[in-house]
Amino acid sequence: MTAHLTLEQLLALREPGAEPGAAAAREHLDACPGCQAELDAVHQRVARLRALPALRPARDAWPAVTARIRRERRGRRVRLLGAAGLALAASLALVVTIRHDVAHPASLSATEQAIDTQKQHSAALEATIRQYDPDARPLDGRTARIAEELEDRIAGLDRELEAAELLQAQTDREARRLQLWRERVGLLDALVDVHVTRASNVGL
């Protein structure tokens, strides 16, 4: 009698189509009760694996899925809005600069410098958030809702900022913009916290 079949050979006998050496293996199997018992054990093990009860999720994932879909859609919208907003800001800046050249030919006002500082904070925080790559890692339902609410408020502030650009009186306009930029930095800061907490929870 030839040598007993290896487990790998026995497993291969279950595959459809003739594998190399299948004929010889089958011939041995037909004549060997030991290998037949081993193959039976494989079939029984597989049957028991298939009969294992289905494991069920502890939580309903649907709210998190829909929150993520909404976030993705909003992300696209905010980015588009961001591009349009930037173009609008650039054209306004041009108007403002021209006006400044006439009225205040020299330096930026203290308020404008403060706005610039807030803008820099804002950009740095946005870069941090991008590092946590919110679209690539799923947030749990509760975190997703908090992030969503913060993002909604930031999108709202961006609309108010656009509206503020159109204020007529320069001092009112600058004071309003400074206030809005400060609020924006505060919200972004909170959003960074959300992502940092989540990342440390999953051991990033």
Place this chain on the structure above:
Amino acid sequence: MDLIPVANAEAVVAGARAGDPAALEALYRAFEAPVYNLARRICRTAEDAEDVLQETFFEVCRSIGHFRQEGSLWGWIRTIAASKALMRLRRNRYRDTDELAEDAPAPGLRRDETALRMDLEAALERLPEVSRAVVWLHDVEGYTHEEIALMMGRTTSFSKSQLARAHTRLRRWLGEEVAR
């Protein structure tokens, strides 16, 4: 034919394609349990499996437009789930140590059905990640070695040897070795 029937499947898919939230949720409700089970059998932790469940349906909602009606809906969703679960295994690079150092159950003990099932669950849990994924995808879900190799980015002989590896360990840990 789908193993998991969805009442009114064609209308649900058409609605989901049109972005109807109720239809998308109906898809989720129909396949949530088997997707989670597949993910949980492949992933190391329940948290990972929940993430895979979420990622799978996010992807399903996004790309339901690519699903071809003549194919099996469950087959399509299942392959998305399996890919996401395997991706997570790769990303987490879990231990893949080979601990064949054994403690087979004491022989001669009469073990009832529940004890046998618990043993099998424990042995499955104890398998190296990749072997467990292969034995589950091949022997339970019915994927071929070619399909598994494609999903894992490996060769078919890799898939075959991982399957043999899984069976060798399960056999020993479950005390099922046959004297030949």
